[in-house]
Amino acid sequence: MSPRLLRLTPVVAALVLAGCASVAPDGQRSAVTAHTAGSLPAGSQLADPAPQARAAARAQVAAWLQQPVDADTAVRIALLNSPALEAQVAALGVQDAQRVQALTLPNPTLTLGRFVNAQEREIERQLSFGLVSLITLPWRARWQGWQLEQATLTTAQQVLLHAADTRRAWLRAVAAQQQLQTAQTLHEAAAAGGELARRMARVGNFSKLEQAQELRVQQEAAANLARSRLNAALEREQLARLMGLWGAQADFVLPATLPPLPAAAALRAGDDAEATALRERLDLRALRRELDTTAERNGFARVGAVFGDVGASYSRNTSTERASGHDDITRGWELELPLPLFDWGGAASAGARSALQRNAAQLRETALRARSEARSHWLRYRTAYDLAQQQQTEAVPLARFLQDEAVYRYNGMFISVWQLLAQARSTAQAVATATEAQRDFWLADVDLQLALTGTSPGTPPSPVTPSAAPAATTEAGH
């Protein structure tokens, strides 16, 4: 290769690069999917706005909705169907297009002029070209690539957050549905107790006061049922929104119960939580990319600031003497160089340096948060498991035991049927509390997954406040 050709290499490379920069046909969805693959249920895909793909997605969602929607399917539907998520992914496509636009070389300028005076007619042709964009193209291509990757990572985080939100909403909706069942049973029992009290009063075995006391229980149960209904409807609505469902599709069926607690041996160990988070979290990777970009810009900042826009132009001017018709052609090139007289690039350089520092600090801060979140969410996860396990293996059996004993005491006429019902309500409450604990474990599981491999699960849940146990409603027997 001749030396002349070698000198031309960067220019050629830049031209090649510039030529290659094209908009990704799928709006970077596959890049996003690559980042999220490990954290999403198998078969998850993002919405494709192409009309055929849309129709296929609609059919797929409809097929999924034929069955009770489990948590994974809810996430799949949400990814495929949620307009909110689609908007976020589309924004990435916009960014990609902007990148490609930025990498496209500016068109050369052709200046034509025709000037006439008494003696001469001058025709001026000038082809000028901003050199800077050409010279900096390789760098800019690299930065833009990084920036796109960073944007892709950010979008991937959005996808994961949306999936996590959907999963949380699913857990809440199923749990609320379970609580509604409990509330219905409780209300039915309280209504039976209230009716029995009414009949007691009718035949003179209860005073109005005693009847009223049982009536109050019934009213409380009815109010609680109304609240449970509302809660179940709202939680379901939230899930439907995240899954992008409306109309007839919003009548999807949920499983009757939450998934069972995993065996203790299947729980995630906490010893490598921090390392995993530092290695895999997408927000950290995005910040690292940003830091790379800023670091390189830092080196370039002064030069760029001092030299501004270097322009090159080639002129071919023709002067024609009007009298003689003699043409005089002038050819030449022109290089436009700003002089670093006032701005020596100090400000730009300082700014870039600060930006670098800012990004480095942001990365450190995020790493710190990732470590802390990995630890605290693992602790929450583990404690939520222990609490749920305790509720299931200790509290609920204890409540059942209490109820059995209450039945024995009722059998022996030591307590009344209303005291028996009160104990049964307390047992049902224990089951409801256990369901809540089970839900909380799975919620903590979602947060932990996100904290370890995705991004920050958002506002950390408020610190645990040990709540007083609900007051026992049973009266002691005689």
Place this chain on the structure above:
Amino acid sequence: MQRRSFFTGAATAVAAASVSRVAMAALPEPVIQASADTAEPLTPPNGRPYHPVVTLNGWTCPWRMNAGVKEFHLVAEPVVREVAPGFFVNMWGYNGQSPGPTIEVVEGDRVRIFVTNRLPEHTTVHWHGQRLPNGMDGVAGLNQPAIPPGKTFVYEFEARRPGTFMYHPHADEMVQMAMGMMGLWITHPKARHPLIAEVQRDYAFLLAAYAVEPGAATPRVNEMTDFNIWTFNSRAFPAISPLVAKQGDRVRIRVGNLTMTNHPIHLHGHEFEVTGTDGGPVPLTARWPEVTTDVAVGQMRQLELVADAPGDWSLHCHKSHHTMGAMGHGVPTMIGVDHQGLVGKIQKIVPDYMLMGERGMGDMGSMQMPLPDNTFPMMTGQGPFGNIEMGGMFTTFKVRSQLGANDYRDPGWYRHPKGTVAYEWQGAPLDAQAPRQTAPGTAPGAASVHKPESLPPAAGHAH
């Protein structure tokens, strides 16, 4: 001070259990009773002769003669009493049981009683109704220092008056009597007594009440009124032995009351006279016939009758709750309450729920439903015609013509002569148009003085 030693009981119990054998060597061997059955009457092997009593579900304390003195040995200790089959109560008693053994002596006997304390706290014995030196009366602090755990004290006095008496602690007695510490003391007359008849059968028992939570085994010693276990000699029907008599026997029944309320003791089929109290024999002129006598708190009554009517006759406390086993005293009455359509709804939340009490509580006697562990059922007594529907201070007085003089065994159910049992009317049924009380909850013709507004409906908004 009492409280403190009560709570440090565990440590002192160990000390009490290790009473020195050397120290015991000079003591009469205490006789420990393992069974709650009624023991054969103890015919006196030595000393002045007498006609022994039968302690219902108890026994008489053997003694030894020591230089003309009758020596007994009572050991105060924690015991587990079988109050009814399968129902055990942690009590404090004497010599293995509560009540303790009956002490039987003869008027004029010199009596020496060794009392060993194996309780976790101090105790004394008060000899209820005895004439004795003030220092032998057994009131802790007043007459003597209390007997510390692990120690043995000696009481010695002369049994001066014939009659029916008892013994019980007079130290922390609130706790100790609530835990069952009591026993009978019978002083027989040394010769024929104008006011004390010769009898062929002589029965004795003490009334005691306990508060035992269903499913628990230790009485609540702080209870003042709401007892649920009503006993003759710490046994509850159907576990109380019957009183057996040969037709024509003169029978004496000695009843003492160590509960916190009075008990009208009622005998069926016979009339009796109260012939004595713990104050002594009642003068003939002061006696009148009765079928029920009220035994007030801390009192003893001697009833006497001629068992001339054969059959199985009830003998019971006439307070109807006292012939019931454990039950909840606050449970509302369910009689006449329509349960239609509600049982299934209640069973949705309590699958094992069964309707009870709608027609009264008589069904309880025949229902076999699981109760808390170690719980004495409300009414389980079975008779030849079905449920007796009682439990507690109830037993039978069984008079038979064919019975040996010293035969105290349960002769089984009475065989009624033909035509002597109530029978079903086979004639025309009651006219359906016969007048009848109106429906419950409405008083016919009564003016309504105060008509409270009806209650608001329950929460229709949830539907």
